[in-house]
Structure formats: C-alpha cells, structure tokens
Amino acid sequence: MKLSEMLQSIGLDILLKKDFEVSSLAPLEKAGQNDVSYIDQSKYLKDLIFSNAGAVLIREKDAQAVPEHIEPIIVSNPHLIFAKLSKFFIQPQFSLASSQNEIKTHLQTDQELDVGKDTVIMPNVFLGNRVKIGNNCLLMPGVVIGDDTLIGDNCKIFPNVVIYKNTQIGNNVSIHAGTIIGSDGFGYAHTQTGEHIKIEHNGSVVIEDDVEIGANNTIDRAVFGETRIKKGTKIDNLVQIAHNCVVGEHSLLVSQVGLAGSTTTGRNVVMGGQAGTGGHIHIGDFTQIAGRGAVGKNLPPHTKWGGHPLMELDEWMKFFVTLRRMVKKKNP
Incomplete structure (x- = not known):
C-alpha cells in the first residue's frame, strides 16, 4: 500500500513531496528507502543523517532536522501514529498448520x-x-x-x-x-x-x-x-x-x-x-x-x-x- 493511502486510512490528510509503496516499519538505523520510521524523543534526531528511511514520523518542532532524502511526516504524536500504522503489517502466526x-x-x-x-x-x-x-x-x-x-x-x-x-x-x-x-x-x-x-x-x-x-x-x-x-x-x-x-x-x-x-x-x-x-x-x-x-x-x-x-x-x-x-x- 502507498504511504499516502495508509495515512488517509487512519484519518491523516498530509501532502507528501514523495509517495511510495511501504515495505515495513523499521528503526532509523535499519530502515530502507521504502520503510517508515519515527522519532518520539529529540535525543534520536542525531540518527537521522545516517538513516536511509523513506519517511519519518516526527513532531513539527523537530522537523527541521530531517535531511532532504527523508520525507518528514509531521504529526503531534509520532508514537501514536506509528501504533496505528503497525496494523497494516500484522502477520498471521499459525497459518497452514x-x-x-x-x-x-x-x-x-x-x-x-x-x-x-x-x-x-x-x-x-x-x-x-x-x-x-x-x-x-x-x-x-x-x-x-x-x-x-x-x-x-x-x-x-x-x-x-x-x-x-x-x-x-x-x-x-x-x-x-x-x-x-x-x-x-x-x-x-x-x-x-x-x-x-x-x-x-x-x-x-x-x-x-x-x-x-x-x-x-x-x-x-x-x-x-x-x-x-x-x-x-x-x-x-x-x-x-x-x-x-x-x-x-x-x-x-x-x-x-x-x-x-x-x-x-x-x-x-x-x-x-x-x-x-x-x-x-x-x-x-x-x-x-x-x-x-x-x-x-x-x-x-x-x-x-x-x-x-x-x-x-x-x-x-x-x-x-x-x-x-x-x-x-x-x-x-
């Protein structure tokens, strides 16, 4: 599913500079260009420059720290939006047993x-x-x-x-x-x-x-x-x-x-x-x-x-x- 579609499905109408098919949610240090990460504490802003994430959920006060290669998704509560997005990646645990x-x-x-x-x-x-x-x-x-x-x-x-x-x-x-x-x-x-x-x-x-x-x-x-x-x-x-x-x-x-x-x-x-x-x-x-x-x-x-x-x-x-x-x- 595209990032824009995920965001719209949870009630967020955010204009994106770049849209892409999302592979997964991932930590900054392991995220690729088709992954979404998030920052809930300012102490992790230093990790952005080394990340290959396609997009990051972030508060407005921290958005200026996002490098050009990462799409900033500005929200009031990144942790909450991350939780809502996680439902798109639920995996069955015991299928075809x-x-x-x-x-x-x-x-x-x-x-x-x-x-x-x-x-x-x-x-x-x-x-x-x-x-x-x-x-x-x-x-x-x-x-x-x-x-x-x-x-x-x-x-x-x-x-x-x-x-x-x-x-x-x-x-x-x-x-x-x-x-x-x-x-x-x-x-x-x-x-x-x-x-x-x-x-x-x-x-x-x-x-x-x-x-x-x-x-x-x-x-x-x-x-x-x-x-x-x-x-x-x-x-x-x-x-x-x-x-x-x-x-x-x-x-x-x-x-x-x-x-x-x-x-x-x-x-x-x-x-x-x-x-x-x-x-x-x-x-x-x-x-x-x-x-x-x-x-x-x-x-x-x-x-x-x-x-x-x-x-x-x-x-x-x-x-x-x-x-x-x-x-x-x-x-x-």
Whole structure:
C-alpha cells in the first residue's frame, strides 16, 4: 500500500513531496528507502543523517532536522501514529498448520516442512508451514510451532511449549514446559482521551546455541528487528523477557526476573530472583544484580548491585545493616 493511502486510512490528510509503496516499519538505523520510521524523543534526531528511511514520523518542532532524502511526516504524536500504522503489517502466526498425525503425508507432498534425522515428534504436536527442525530433536506432547520457525540440532522442547512464527532456535537448546516464545510484547500508544492503541509486534525472537530456558517463561518478539538470547545463557523458571531485549552470552537469569523492553546486557550477567529492569537500559559484562534489585539506569561492567533504590552491593548491605540497627533502637 502507498504511504499516502495508509495515512488517509487512519484519518491523516498530509501532502507528501514523495509517495511510495511501504515495505515495513523499521528503526532509523535499519530502515530502507521504502520503510517508515519515527522519532518520539529529540535525543534520536542525531540518527537521522545516517538513516536511509523513506519517511519519518516526527513532531513539527523537530522537523527541521530531517535531511532532504527523508520525507518528514509531521504529526503531534509520532508514537501514536506509528501504533496505528503497525496494523497494516500484522502477520498471521499459525497459518497452514499441520497436526502431528498428518506430518507423514505432509512430508510427502510439501517439502517446506523439513524434519531432520532421528528427530522424534510425539503425539499432539502442532507444526506450522515452512518449519525446519534439525537432527536428534525431541518435541513432546502439546508443543505448538508457528510458521517459518527454524530449530537446530539436539534440541529438546518440553510439553505445552508454544513457539510463535519466525522464531530461530540454535543447536543444543532446551525449552521447558509451558514456556511461550514470540508472543506480542506489551506495547501501546495512548490517545489524549486515554484509549490504548496496540502496537503490533512484527519482529522475531532468536535463541542462540546452548541456551536452556526454564518452565513458564515468556520471551516476547520484537516490535521490529529481534529479541535475542545469546549463546550459553541459562534462564530459570517464571522469567519475563520483553520485546527487543538482548541477553548477552552465558548470562544467568534466576526465577521471576523481569526485563523491560529494549533492555540489553553484556556477557556473563547474573540477575538474582525477582530482579528487574526499566526499559532501554544496558547492563555491562560480568555485572551482578542481587535478588529484588531494581535496575533503573545503565550499569558498568564488572560491578555488583542490589536494593531499591539500586546501590552498589557493598553500600546496599551497609545501608541495610544500619537500617536494622535504627529499627532495633526505636523498638528495643
């Protein structure tokens, strides 16, 4: 659909200097000349000069920063218009699926389903179209695999795991029962009168080699681009990883950790039980967060933190001891 038609369909009558068929919504750094991006905060204006986006949603006060090769679409709330446009790119998650007892026939007639040697698919598994599964894998009852999903060798998928469309899973990965990979992130834009407009998440999830994911985890797919769990990471039960997060190599996430959208970590990060982050935060290599630590800022590498508000761990422990002493003096 042309950009002008999209804008008109959501009630915007904007005169464009150039009109084009829109391929996708994309971040500034990855957008091509047939993609639309947006800027909701002035701190990202510096990225415009390096972007190849065809058009950008932007506020009037920032429009002068848009270079000539990008079409400015001036709106009062770029985030809201981005959310409204995202509906044009919704992708079906489980179209043309095949149940386990049809797999043999499907393999004979449709080469788009590719199951490797010595892979065992137990009863009541549901496989979408164009799924590829490597050698020596085990898929247990109740597993659901969405379209265009790739699973490497030596993977073990426990009962009732759901893997949405376009997920990539490496070799030697274990995913325990009840985990959901590739579900929608929790993203909404808000109107002036308080309605919540859903942002459709059309990105993907990538799980690299040697990752183990515990039971009842949720790993959301990206708005665009990818959510990525890097090689060797181990994730306990009941962990939430939001859209566009990147978890570094060989990290450890203990039960009930929650990562907000676009959190990134370096390698060998350790987060204790119930620790969490705000969005768009980076945690450096080999950094440790004690249980229930609330991360609200970027953290440098090779450091230890705890508490809420977050403090360096030694400071937090001294603070806690002092607090207990004060309480005992007040209530002997």
